[in-house]
Amino acid sequence: MSSIANVTESIGGVKTASTNPKTDAELDQLSIDTIRTLSIDAVQRAKSGHPGTPMALAPLVYTIWNRVMRFDPADPIWPNRDRFVLSNGHASMLLWSVLHLTGTCAVNAEYERLGQPSVSLDDIRRFRQIDSKAPGHPEYHWVSGVETTTGPLGQGIATSVGMAIAEKWLANRYNRPGFPIFDYDIYAVCGDGCLMEGVGSEAASLAAHLGLDNLCWIYDNNHITIEGSTNLAFTEDVATRFLGYGWNVLRVGDANDCGHIHQALDVFRTTTGRPTLIILDSHIGYGSPNKQDTAAAHGEPLGDDEVRLAKRSYGWPEDAQFLVPDGVREHFAAGVGARGAAARRTWTELLASYRSSFPELANEIDAMQRRELPAGWDRNLPVFAADAKGVAGRDASGKVLNVLAQNIPWFLGGSADLGPSNKTTLKYEGAGDFQAGNYGGKNLHFGIREHAMAATLNGLSLSKVRVFGATFFIFSDYARPAIRLSALMELPTIFVFTHDAMGDGEDGPTHQPVEHLASLRAIPGLITLRPGDANEVVEAYRYIMQLRHQPAAIVLSRQPLPTLDRARYAPAAGVARGAYVLADAPGGPPDVILIASGSEVSLAVQAHEQLLAEGIRSRVVSMPSWEIFDHQTKEYRDSVLPPSVTARVAVEQASSFGWERYVGSGGRIIGMKTFGASAPLKALQEKFGFEHVHVAATARELLGKR
Numbered sequence: 001m002s003s004i005a006n007v008t009e010s011i012g013g014v015k016t017a018s019t020n021p022k023t024d025a026e027l028d029q030l031s032i033d034t035i036r037t038l039s040i041d042a043v044q045r046a047k048s049g050h051p052g053t054p055m056a057l058a059p060l061v062y063t064i065w066n067r068v069m070r071f072d073p074a075d076p077i078w079p080n081r082d083r084f085v086l087s088n089g090h091a092s093m094l095l096w097s098v099l100h101l102t103g104t105c106a107v108n109a110e111y112e113r114l115g116q117p118s119v120s121l122d123d124i125r126r127f128r129q130i131d132s133k134a135p136g137h138p139e140y141h142w143v144s145g146v147e148t149t150t151g152p153l154g155q156g157i158a159t160s161v162g163m164a165i166a167e168k169w170l171a172n173r174y175n176r177p178g179f180p181i182f183d184y185d186i187y188a189v190c191g192d193g194c195l196m197e198g199v200g201s202e203a204a205s206l207a208a209h210l211g212l213d214n215l216c217w218i219y220d221n222n223h224i225t226i227e228g229s230t231n232l233a234f235t236e237d238v239a240t241r242f243l244g245y246g247w248n249v250l251r252v253g254d255a256n257d258c259g260h261i262h263q264a265l266d267v268f269r270t271t272t273g274r275p276t277l278i279i280l281d282s283h284i285g286y287g288s289p290n291k292q293d294t295a296a297a298h299g300e301p302l303g304d305d306e307v308r309l310a311k312r313s314y315g316w317p318e319d320a321q322f323l324v325p326d327g328v329r330e331h332f333a334a335g336v337g338a339r340g341a342a343a344r345r346t347w348t349e350l351l352a353s354y355r356s357s358f359p360e361l362a363n364e365i366d367a368m369q370r371r372e373l374p375a376g377w378d379r380n381l382p383v384f385a386a387d388a389k390g391v392a393g394r395d396a397s398g399k400v401l402n403v404l405a406q407n408i409p410w411f412l413g414g415s416a417d418l419g420p421s422n423k424t425t426l427k428y429e430g431a432g433d434f435q436a437g438n439y440g441g442k443n444l445h446f447g448i449r450e451h452a453m454a455a456t457l458n459g460l461s462l463s464k465v466r467v468f469g470a471t472f473f474i475f476s477d478y479a480r481p482a483i484r485l486s487a488l489m490e491l492p493t494i495f496v497f498t499h500d501a502m503g504d505g506e507d508g509p510t511h512q513p514v515e516h517l518a519s520l521r522a523i524p525g526l527i528t529l530r531p532g533d534a535n536e537v538v539e540a541y542r543y544i545m546q547l548r549h550q551p552a553a554i555v556l557s558r559q560p561l562p563t564l565d566r567a568r569y570a571p572a573a574g575v576a577r578g579a580y581v582l583a584d585a586p587g588g589p590p591d592v593i594l595i596a597s598g599s600e601v602s603l604a605v606q607a608h609e610q611l612l613a614e615g616i617r618s619r620v621v622s623m624p625s626w627e628i629f630d631h632q633t634k635e636y637r638d639s640v641l642p643p644s645v646t647a648r649v650a651v652e653q654a655s656s657f658g659w660e661r662y663v664g665s666g667g668r669i670i671g672m673k674t675f676g677a678s679a680p681l682k683a684l685q686e687k688f689g690f691e692h693v694h695v696a697a698t699a700r701e702l703l704g705k706r
């Protein structure tokens with residue numbers, strides 16, 4: 001209300017060069033109201049969006065950014081910047097406003113600073129329109145300054161826990177006395193939705209267990225969600241819940257009280273040993289006389305009349321649109337701009353002298369930031385000798401992970417309490433467990449929290465640490481929303497899934513994945529790999545580790561798989577092409593092609609030998625990854641699956657869904673059409689047709705040779 005006199009002087013671009021100097025408090029209010037009105041106008045112009053929460057939280061976001069955060073708008077990827085996560089992503093206009101007003105610069109996918117604004121006023125005018133840098137929800141990789149993609153409620157706060165773990169790990173490895181190279185904080189703003197979602201609870205529990213005192217969540221306690229009052233479905237005592245987890249819980253009773261908000265943030269910064277939750281009482285749609293405190297303010301434009309009334313209540317010129325009054329940009333430049341630039345300058349100087357004292361560590365930091373691997377990253381990878389009994393996929397994986405984690409200092413990971421079964425435990429001397437008091441450990445223990453594990457892994461990936469996380473393949477369902485986000489964000493997160501099919505037979509259908517491969521293959525950008533023997537496991541990791549902007553899921557058997565004789569069959573290096581001719585009929589094209597992945601590869605090879613002995617010219621294609629194969633040249637794909645050979649059989653212990661694309665209308669699919677059953681593996685293989693005699697018979701039948 002204090003800002004009207006000054007603002008009216010610059011309506012519609014007709015500026016009357018005010019000579020009234022504004023006080024800091026006036027500039028604070030003007031800046032806050034600018035965030036509010038930009039948000040209101042953008043939603044109104046787009047005819048869609050969420051105005052109410054930006055109207056309520058503008059003072060909070062203003063205080064965090066302009067008073068507290070160490071963030072340099074000139075370099076939004078400076079490694080030691082404080083992180084800001086907007087977990088209630090529907091309030092994205094908060095972020096677009098502040099990125100615009102701070103003049104945050106754009107960076108491209110190769111980490112080059114482009115010098116142009118990340119979000120222009122024109123982008124805000126085109127909020128939610130095609131190609132605007134102000135999309136509906138915060139999109140990492142699309143808009144510089146967005147630290148993580150949010151929108152699916154709960155993901156942002158869960159991801160922020162990974163960012164906090166990363167900071168602790170980085171500080172432990174790289175800081176030296178007098179060299180606090182990593183000492184940043186993570187701020188995450190969330191709403192009722194984030195705190196209702198299970199993933200938020202999993203992550204909160206883990207954060208407190210790990211004592212992450214670099215993490216501050218601010219909870220927008222507005223008692224409103226889409227359907228109306230939180231009395232409908234959310235009446236728990238949030239403060240008591242978080243105290244129970246072990247958080248430091250603070251309360252700020254008025255979301256417009258920047259002084260108290262600032263004080264609470266200061267308390268967070270001096271609190272050690274536990275994360276902080278600030279419960280902030282707010283009024284959704286603050287300033288809108290008819291919509292404040294109602295669900296109507298959540299997700300629809302206010303309407304022209306109500307926009308005017310809201311602006312009037314702020315003392316804003318009622319007809320001005322997308323107005324950034326004189327002095328606001330300068331106020332951000334003098335606040336976060338100056339503070340961030342100074343902090344980055346000091347840090348850059350610090351890093352320079354660190355580099356002369358600790359050149360190797362500095363090089364690691366450089367490589368990590370560019371998502372490069374250190375020289376020799378793949379030395380000593382195991383080679384497995386031919387062996388009919390063979391090695392379980394998970395065992396081969398465990399050996400590979402233990403080598404990679406020693407070669408790549410910043411490669412770490414863990415499991416959702418299944419380390420001994422997933423074989424993901426890093427066992428070499430000094431690997432250690434990541435715990436409060438031992439933030440240098442490389443074994444992460446996520447507990448039985450698959451969803452938070454996957455989101456946390458994304459937070460670590462966003463922090464440029466290279467990570468893997470493991471569970472049984474069946475429970476990838478519990479992690480799927482975060483797996484999807486890793487693909488959407490183009491992060492090289494690695495998901496290790498063992499017990500890939502019916503290998504733990506007796507556990508029964510609850511533990512036997514069926515549709516999971518198809519569902520992961522359906523996620524754009526995710527690389528799924530189901531290697532067929534131990535050497536394919538090695539090659540799968542060799543491929544995965546070189547990914548910089550894509551997540552991967554490696555799907556591994558519980559039971560031993562024969563290690564194929566690579567002198568007799570093609571080298572496992574073919575994995576890098578997604579599918580390759582493993583075994584062929586000599587001299588000339590095949591009559592029939594058997595295509596298999598994982599445990600079914602050796603089955604196909606057995607069937608192939610039998611068919612060859614019968615004089616049938618068969619070929620075996622090992623196909624660990626559809627996605628990689630699909631990206632090969634047509635020439636290569638046609639050389640593996642010649643279009644003229646239409647007699648094709650696909651064998652995979654998973655839903656048959658989708659295999660038509662490789663076997664064509666004339667082919668056959670030996671897959672799953674039902675759930676499995678509880679029985680020893682052998683009985684299941686027999687019941688569901690995963691036997692080489694059945695594969696051979698299917699091929700024969702296709703060729704009309706019974």
Ligand SMILES: Cc1ncc(C[n+]2csc(CCOP(=O)(O)OP(=O)(O)O)c2C)c(N)n1
Pocket residue numbers: 053088090091151152153154190191192193194197220222224225226284298
């Ligand atoms: C996982 C998930 N479920 C549902 C939604 C749809 N949705 C978006 S906002 C919202 C209500 C959120 O309420 P709250 O977090 O209190 O936000 P406020 O309206 O207070 O800003 C819902 C259900 C979503 N974005 N993500």
Ligand SMILES: [Mg+2]
Pocket residue numbers: 191192193220221222223224225
């Ligand atoms: Mg709410």
